Amino acid sequence: MPAAVRGGSQTQAKPRGKQPPSAKRAPARRPAATAAPRAEGAGISPKMALIASVAVLAMVGAGVLATGGRGERLVHDVGVGVDHRFGAAGFRLAAVHVEGASAMATPDIVAATGVYKDQPLLGLDLEAVRQSVEQVGWVKEARVVRLLPDTLVIAVVERKQLAVWQHGGRTLVIDERGQPIPEADPGRFPTLPLVVGLGGAEMAPGILPTLAQRPRLMERMEALVRVDNRRWDLRMKDGSIVQLPAVGEEEALGQLEQLDQRSHILELGFERIDLRNPDVVAVRPRQAVPAGQLVAEGA
Structure with a gap:
């Protein structure tokens, strides 16, 4: 049947010719996703x-x-x-922070840890590090903390330096318990009191706090000398001697303080003050040297 066409005219539909295979349009291809370049050495986070x-x-x-x-x-x-x-992954040691230590003590503390730069941080035995640090003479106690990703923190309580002790040709800095601090250089502590003699280190913590309460006496004292490991002599900067008893040192120092308040004896000068007898204070004045007379060294 002829096909009906609007408008009254008829046309015969022409068959559409087949296109050659090569003429077919290829479907458009989407561009392939480009993989991000892998950083060298990158791994998991x-x-x-x-x-x-x-x-x-x-x-x-x-x-x-x-x-x-x-x-x-x-x-x-x-x-x-x-x-x-x-x-x-990046957990390597880059820094060691020491807290609570002086500038003099810090290098010895860091050396005692035995750690080194770029060492794997999580492999460190913190307890072993703490024990090594506490072997340092400066250190009273220590705490070691691993701070990820790359820091080791060492918090210490430093031993307080009490005095410089001389005996047997050796000079050492001692702490508040009378224990030596081997790493401390005595030459770097010129303001510490000087303690001399056998037993001086162990006994100094018992008397130095009492002397520290008397700054007028301390500023004139050159050394605290242990005599026969029984008692103390105070050797003054002007060469005079204050002899303290074996017991009752604080009371004897109180007597000396009262004497100085009355007569300013520490300013006047003396050869010797004997406080060994609690009932009697014996003072030996410094002898005047006649004009033109020489005094032998050590006389």
């Missing part, structure tokens, strides 16, 4: 490394409980591997 390593160590711990002694080597091997993995 430090956070993911930490989480994964904790999980691995937990599984290893369970394995040790199940296998007994056979798991010990596994623990060691995995621990080394984890340590290196953390190092690759």
Whole structure:
């Protein structure tokens, strides 16, 4: 049947010729996604490394409980591997911070840790580091903290320097308990009191706080001398001597203080003040040297 066409005219539809295969339009291709370049040495993030390593160590711990002694080597091997993995992720030592120590003590403390730059931080035995630090003479006690990703913090309580002690040809700085601080250079503590004699180091903490309460006496004292490991002599800067008793040192110093308040004896000068008898204060004045007479050295 002829096809009806609007407008009254008829046209015969022409068959559409087949296009050659080559003439077909190829479907448009989407451009392939370009992969981001992988940074050299990039791996998992430090956070993911930490989480994964904790999980691995937990599984290893369970394995040790199940296998007994056979798991010990596994623990060691995995621990080394984890340590290196953390190092690759950036957990390497870059800085050591020492808190609570003086500038003189800090180098000795850092040296005692035995750590080195770029050492894997999580492999450090903090307890061993703490014990090593507490072997340093400056240190009374220490605390060691690992501050991720790259810092080791060492907080110490430094021993207080009390005096410089001389005996047997040796000169040492001692602390508030009378214990030597071997690393301290006595020459760098010119303001500390000088203590001389056998037993002086151990006994100095008992008398120096009492002397410190009498600054007028302390500023004139050259040395605190231990006599026969029984009692003290105060050797003054002008060469005079104050002899203290074996017991009752504080009371004797009180007597001396009262005498000075009345007569200003510390300013007038004397050869010797004997306070060994609590009932009698014996003062030997300094003898005047006649004009033109020489005095032998040490007389």
